Amino acid sequence: MNFRDEWVQCTVCDRQFVYTVEQQRSVHATGQTEEPVHVCRACGRGEEETAPERQMQLDPETGHWVGSVKWFDLDKGYGFIDRGDGTDVFFHRSGVVGHPSEFVDGQQVTYTIEETDRGLQAIEVRTFEG
Ligand SMILES: [Zn+2]
Structure with missing residues (x-):
């Protein structure tokens, strides 16, 4: 299966973010077959996104x-x-x-x-x- 970065909307804050190949692969590896719930990193951690020094x-x-x-x-x-x-x-x-x-x-x-x-x-x- 080939994964590809997808541009999705956070179900919590409605902001758009990239659902990366790495994330898709880790969800796939758990055997989960349903469409995953998209939650951005900030909402997933329950805190505001802070910018690390080097990021994409x-x-x-x-x-x-x-x-x-x-x-x-x-x-x-x-x-x-x-x-x-x-x-x-x-x-x-x-x-x-x-x-x-x-x-x-x-x-x-x-x-x-x-x-x-x-x-x-x-x-x-x-x-x-x-
Ligand atoms: Zn969010």
């Missing part, structure tokens, strides 16, 4: 993650995105929207996450002027 950012326009190109090898056709929280994610030129030559080191991009047989992969990768 969302583009409010598209609901996609904002990151920066760590490196991209045009010849090999793949590279990695710095997610902003200290982790990186793989992306392939087939997941790039626009011309791959625009994806230079340090370029800000938006993307969404898909789980593939080989692990997490960024798709719908677009250049972003933040």
Whole structure:
């Protein structure tokens, strides 16, 4: 089963948040088959969301993650995105929207996450002027 980041509404506070591949996978692993109740992290903890020093950012326009190109090898056709929280994610030129030559080191991009047989992969990768 392939999971993909989903943009969902919190049933408690009605704010929109991203239901991540990691969360979907952990729910799936419990064998739960019903549609899960979507509760954002702040409501889940019963406290206000406080921003840690390094965290992933969302583009409010598209609901996609904002990151920066760590490196991209045009010849090999793949590279990695710095997610902003200290982790990186793989992306392939087939997941790039626009011309791959625009994806230079340090370029800000938006993307969404898909789980593939080989692990997490960024798709719908677009250049972003933040
Ligand atoms: Zn909430």
